[in-house]
Amino acid sequence: MQDNATLIDYIQQEMKVQIDDKIDPSKPRVRPVPRPGYAFRDNDRIQFQSRDFATMLWNKCGLRDRWTELWQHPKTGLDALYGDSVAITDRGMSGRHQPKARIRRAVGLSRNIRMYRYQNGQSFGAHYDESVTDMNDDEEGDGQETVSEYTVLIYLNGDKDSDLIGGETVFYPKGKKTTTSAVTGTGTGRQAMKKGAKGSKSSSAGVSEQADKDSNSASSMFYTLPNGGVAVKPQQGLLLVHKHGDECMLHEGLIVERGYKYVLRTDVVYEP
Ligand SMILES: O=C(O)CCC(=O)C(=O)O
Ligand SMILES: [Fe+2]
Secondary structure, eight states: OTTHHHHHHHHIIIIIHHHHHHSOTTSOOOOOOOOTTSOOBOOEEEEEEOHHHHHHHHHHSSHHHHHHHHHHOTTTSHHHHHGGGTTEEOTTOOTTOOOOOEEOOEEEEOSEEEEEEEETTOOEEEEOOOOOEEEOOSTTOOOOEEEEEEEEEEEOOOTTTSOOEEOOEEEEOTTOOOOOEEEEOOGGGOEEEEEOTTSOOEEEEEOBOOOOOOTTSGGGTEEEOTTSOEEEOOOTTOEEEEEOGGGOOEEEEOOEEESEEEEEEEEEEEOO
């Protein structure tokens, strides 16, 4: 992220403090009952609507300036990964007429700001993020409709600045089974403990952690799981963007094994 230190500092002040104030981490927690059809999640969270905050974040986190470049890069661009679906829609398709390609504009970040805190044992089960339509119908709003297209996660801490272990965000290629796992241990000998349906039986599966020790290299930010999942390790200031809606990859937030994991969640929104 651009302005990394200042922005992270600001978010920590404004939000980390808020969640810690509102939901005392030392209080005994009630484990929520899993709801059929919904991903299990037991992380603490706060949520608020703020257009000002969303605009500030869009301007300062580096996404606004890099967005076009991000989706147009021929190899790593989001267009290359997701085809034309991101920027071009086929509105107007009817009968035998050819669809008319139309470039859609990313408007900014969603005003729906969420802040998560996970602690020991907490996780966010495998799920897909939905696309949400919003109307800027509040007082300062221009009445414009927006559609969310990408999830944005900003990690506020990691294992280098706190005692966090676990809490990786894992993405699964189509058709791969999720791990629904606890990741334990440290260093290169990490093991993924695969839990049985009721968490009773467990068998271990190796995790191929990438050997690169450079803390800023991409390979130290993620590793692959034997089942094909790609695990992104929380790291302070790391911003993760992924497509959601119809093209969302199945993903989950693994169990936090030690310490706390703080994440800010918003979305990149487009004109309809
Ligand atoms: O906390 C994470 O690692 C994942 C969060 C997530 O998937 C979501 O907010 O939809
Ligand atoms: Fe998600």
